[in-house]
Amino acid sequence: MVWLRPQAALGSNPPMSNDLAIHPSPTFLADVEARSGEHVSLCYQCRKCTSGCPAAFAMDVMPNQVMRMVQLGLEDELLRSRTIWICAGCQTCTTRCPNDIDIAHLMDTLRQMSRASGVPAGEANVVKFHKAFLDSVRRHGRLYELEMIGLYKLAAMDFFGDMKLALEMLKRGKLKFLPPGIKGKREVRRMFHKEKNGNEEKG
Ligand code: SF4
Numbered sequence: 001m002v003w004l005r006p007q008a009a010l011g012s013n014p015p016m017s018n019d020l021a022i023h024p025s026p027t028f029l030a031d032v033e034a035r036s037g038e039h040v041s042l043c044y045q046c047r048k049c050t051s052g053c054p055a056a057f058a059m060d061v062m063p064n065q066v067m068r069m070v071q072l073g074l075e076d077e078l079l080r081s082r083t084i085w086i087c088a089g090c091q092t093c094t095t096r097c098p099n100d101i102d103i104a105h106l107m108d109t110l111r112q113m114s115r116a117s118g119v120p121a122g123e124a125n126v127v128k129f130h131k132a133f134l135d136s137v138r139r140h141g142r143l144y145e146l147e148m149i150g151l152y153k154l155a156a157m158d159f160f161g162d163m164k165l166a167l168e169m170l171k172r173g174k175l176k177f178l179p180p181g182i183k184g185k186r187e188v189r190r191m192f193h194k195e196k197n198g199n200e201e202k203g
């Protein structure tokens with residue numbers, strides 16, 4: 001079966017060629033359900049997730065459409081979308097879903113799948129921010145904001161943007177010069193290690 005590529009699902013990454021045909025993946029739904037443990041096939045498009053989402057205004061695919069795209073196997077279109085990177089993980093959608101689908105968790109799974117698949121992400125700088133955030137948490141057991149900002153700025157090659165804001169935060173003590181000292185750093189590292197190995201095994 002051949003479908004025409006929906007414009008809303010393209011995000012900021014246009015198709016590589018003039019071929020507007022899309023080729024649904026027959027295994028995408030099963031793969032997403034297995035990785036996330038969420039029963040996406042139960043979604044019946046009530047749109048409660050979308051109507052409560054505070055980030056929907058910035059998304060190119062609405063949360064309920066994400067569910068439908070998974071059901072239809074629109075893997076490439078979804079993994080390229082801006083939505084999966086714009087989702088703030090606030091879980092409003094999760095608490096509203098009548099079918100107990102943890103949509104916030106699903107978005108996290110889709111981000112991981114997008115990174116693993118190597119498709120260009122719909123929001124390049126969000127991906128860099130995401131990576132800087134996780135690298136910092138992995139190293140220190142929790143977020144070390146100053147380091148994360150440095151890592152992100154380096155990756156995004158944006159050295160002077162937000163400088164005034166950073167100085168103001170330093171002045172007010174919102175950014176600490178030294179990394180946080182917390183218990184359980186080793187356990188956090190072990191979690192990251194386990195997650196990485198699990199993903200490698202899944203392929
Ligand atoms: S978790 Fe993401 S999709 Fe769900 S309501 Fe929050 S921002 Fe929207």
Ligand code: SF4
Binds near residue numbers: 050063067
């Ligand atoms: S709230 Fe749940 S059932 Fe309703 S559209 Fe969203 S995911 Fe589907």
